[in-house]
Amino acid sequence: MFYHLEHQPLDKVLPMLIEKTLERGWRAVIQLGSEERLEALDASLWTYSEDSFLPHGTARTGHSSEQPVYLTTGDDTPNGAGVRFLIDGAVAASFSGVTRIVYLFDGNDGEAVAVARGQWKAAKAAGCGLTYWQQSGDGRWEKKA
Template sequence: MSDAACEVWFYHLERSGLDQVLPELLEKTLGRGWKALVRCGQRERVEHLDGWLWSYREDSFLPHGSADEPQAERQPIVLTTDDANPNGADALFLIDGAEAGDLDGYKRCILLFDGRDEAALTEARGRWKRFKAQGLPVSYWRQGAERGWERQA
């Protein structure tokens, strides 16, 4: 792992929901040769994603496991509600208000939030300020008109 500061990317979901966006971002992460940790705010989300990532598309699946399963350290994607990083992930995905915790060792932290939820928007703005105050490089991505992502800041 590099000593460079973890980049924090905010993804503002407006046109697509988490179930559509997360698999695409995880595919890109694995395509870089990185491992991913998906930290959820609730155990129910871990259980949902555990099934969803196997079946989200007919012709594909994302290999993964949850942190409480045997050999989690061997998984390319780990789903959890805990602060640990059992698979030595390069990318940390935060959903449902999950806290980042210590970002040492991560190359990128991706915070996904629902832009149609005022509380989630307010929380994301507060986190942006905190990450900036820590001196971390932050960027803001918004869904474009054609389903792609556009960097806004």
Template sequence: MAAIGFYHLTRTDVAAALPALLGRTLAAGQRAVVRATDAGLIEALDASLWLSANPDWLPHGTAASGFGADQPIWLTTGADVPNGARFLFLIDGAAAELAGFERVFDLFDGNDAAAVAAARVRWGSAKAAGHELTYWQQTDRGWSRKN
């Protein structure tokens, strides 16, 4: 079973929140897949990660750039995991088969009532499946774990 963290974005959008989480992932010696539902969002995240100031280096790739096996961070709309990642970031309600992943990060927009409702449904499904769940809410100083 995967450990799934639900990350409730309340102060920034995903492009601003994702770099710090990915930076910690790389610092832990892990690889990541970032999966979204929209190709336009993947393109925007690709550009955003190259411009990240903190951390200032987030090596990553997409199907457009290729070399998937060499990429510490892989951005995709598909089920591909060419880099052997054990950490999965789900953006914008993206769905995924969780087998093979150690940690899953489900980031959702707390200012969008439909996104919050959908996250609650995903939480219920993950709980029923027996996954270990945590809930994090964004604060002005980072993330606060809630019970």
């Protein structure tokens, strides 16, 4: 699944998608492009909403196998997650090992769009079922492919 962000930032969209993942009883791993971004997301998931937080952990926090949401910069999946989120330029080393891969990218960033196109082609060549969602002006998602 590819999510083309255009009108809302990743920091607003990602928590909603993680909540939906957890509501379905699935575990998630979020793969980020850098340690700095991992640390920032780690902090923001605890405080993204005044009345809620998203339980998660990293290699530093321990208990990796028990985390409902695990943050990493690598392709590890110690929590047995069925869903892998790829953000901030992270790319899939392989398209196996999880039920669903969710690739989020900023449509206003030419480099991010180019990386997403490369990931789309690689996933298609690997025989993955692909869907492409683009954010509309009112923030809703429109299925484009």
